[in-house]
Amino acid sequence: MAGLFPPDTNKNSGRKTGGKRGRSSGKVADFRYKRPSQSTPPSNGAAPKSVAQVIPQGDRSTRRQAYAALDLGTNNxxxxxxxxxxxxxxxIDAFSRVVRLGEGLAASGRLSDEAMDRALxxxxxxxxxxxxxxxxxxxxxATEACxxxxxxxxxxxRVRAETGIALDIISAQEEARLAVLGxxxxxxxxxxxxxIFDIGGGSTExxxxEPGERVPRIIDWASVPWGVVxxxxxVGRGEGSSEAxxxxxxxxxRMLVSDSFAPFAERVVGASRAEDIRLLGTSGTVTTLASLHLELPQYDRRAVDGLIVPAASMRDISVRLSTMAPEDRRQLPCIGNDRADLVVAGCAILESILDIWPAEKLxxxxRGIREGILRSLMAGSLTPIRSQ
Known part of the structure; x- marks a missing residue:
């Protein structure tokens, strides 16, 4: 896929339902979005017509058309x-908002009314x-929270009825595939x-x-239910009053995450001892830590996306953040209020990954799931990455 889709440029930059697991079709859906009808809902109890209308294959026009990818995660x-x-x-357009859809999910097993309202x-x-x-x-x-x-x-x-957006709850495996493709x-x-790893809000993949191919072949993968949220x-949001x-x-x-990673770590231990191992991360955690490494006064995607950082530097920053008082973390550029209480969990996950895969550079x-979706749509492919 690398040969088909080099890095994107940003013009504006300076499951079938089945219980609690939800939809898991694993397929790319082709939709045309139209303004929803303002007429009275049908009296037979049917759901309002979605903004997403399936397009017959013969009606597709040129590649100058707009394509879209929407990712509703546990945090964003x-x-x-x-x-x-x-x-x-x-x-040509983008949007991102912290919604914390999974806030409180670990304790209740449910999405809260407040979280759903924020996401809507x-x-x-x-x-x-x-x-x-x-x-x-x-x-x-939609991913882990849903x-x-x-x-x-x-x-x-409810999302489809109120917004017209037909969300597909994808499996953890498909989430990993899309992140890699992106x-x-x-x-x-x-x-x-x-x-390649993706630290999300509710899970980490x-x-x-396998190296040496234009289209990556997945040799092994794992998903654990630990993300920053x-x-x-x-563990609890109370951080205590002292550094200790x-x-x-x-x-x-670190212990919780390492225990969950253990089966994957055992399976890849031989590969981790090879020469020239490489590591790539996509998440708010790695981009935030990379910004701190660069000492950026504010986040700059152009400086961070594609950056190669010494792994030791990322460890040092993680350790420093882990014992820093919350009010001090909030004052750091590129963290602020949105990430101050979650970045420590991201650091714990990142350090556990570095334990498993001790690459010298990161x-x-x-970029990640959304870019993977766009590449799949534009290529017209349902299976963009081959697995063993």
Whole structure:
């Protein structure tokens, strides 16, 4: 896929329902978004007609049409709208908002009313952008929070009724595949084995890929239910009053994550000892830590996306953040209030990954699932990455 889709350019930059697991079709849905009808809902109890209308294959027009990818995660709601430009694609609109959909899920097993309302507010904005941009093909996915929540499928139905957006609750395996497809072109050059990881809000995916092919072949993968929100909520948000308290809390996080990673670590231990191993991460955690490494006064995607950072530097920053008082973390550029209470969990997950895969350098990607969806749509492929 690297040969088909080089890095994107940003014009504006300076499951079938089945219980609590939800929909898991694993397929790319082709949709045209239209403004929903304002007429009275049908009296037979049927759901309002979705903004997403299936397009017959014969009705597709040129590659100048707009494509869209929407990712509703445990912590964020993100949208990209892009047009193909030769072998590239150009982003023509984007949206991102912290919604914390999975807040409180670890304790209750359900999405809270407040969290669902926050997510719906963001999705209303996305729906309007999709209509305004006259999107031709799109895919909208939901991940770990909706997979785990007892009311996840009901929330998906509510989203469709209120916004017209038809969310697909994807499996952890498909989430890993899309993340790899979206960012693997940023892997450091080399011939050794590589691991790509995605630290999300509710889960973390790790993927071992085979080197030397234009389209990555997945050799092994794992998904664990620890992301920055789920891990923070499980350990507790209270950080204590002393550095010793914060360190003890951080070590508990590290233990939980390492125990979950153990089966994958055992399977890849041989590959991890090879020469020239490579590592690439996509998440708010790695981009935030990379910004601190660069000492940026504010976040700059152009400086961070594709950056190669010494792994030791990322460890040092993680350790420093883990014992820092919350009020001090909030003052750091590129962290602020949104990430101050969650970044410590991300650091614990990142350090556990570095224990498993001790690469000397870490590649940083500010791209992932949404870009993977766009590449799949533009290529017209349902199976963009081959697995063993």
């Amino acid at each position: 709601c993100r949208l990209l709208i892009a047009r193909p430009e030769g072998e590239h694609f150009t982003v 507010g963001a999705l209303q904005v996305c729906a309007e952008k999709l209509r305004r941009r006259n999107v031709f093909l799109a895919r909208s996915v 997979r785990r929540a007892a009311n996840g499928a009901a929330f998906i139905d 960012c693997h072109i940023l892997l450091e050059q080399g011939h050794g084995p590589a691991v 790790l993927v071992l890929i 789920s891990l923070t909520d499980t 308290d914060r360190l003890e809390r951080y070590n508990r996080m 590649g940083v990607a500010d």
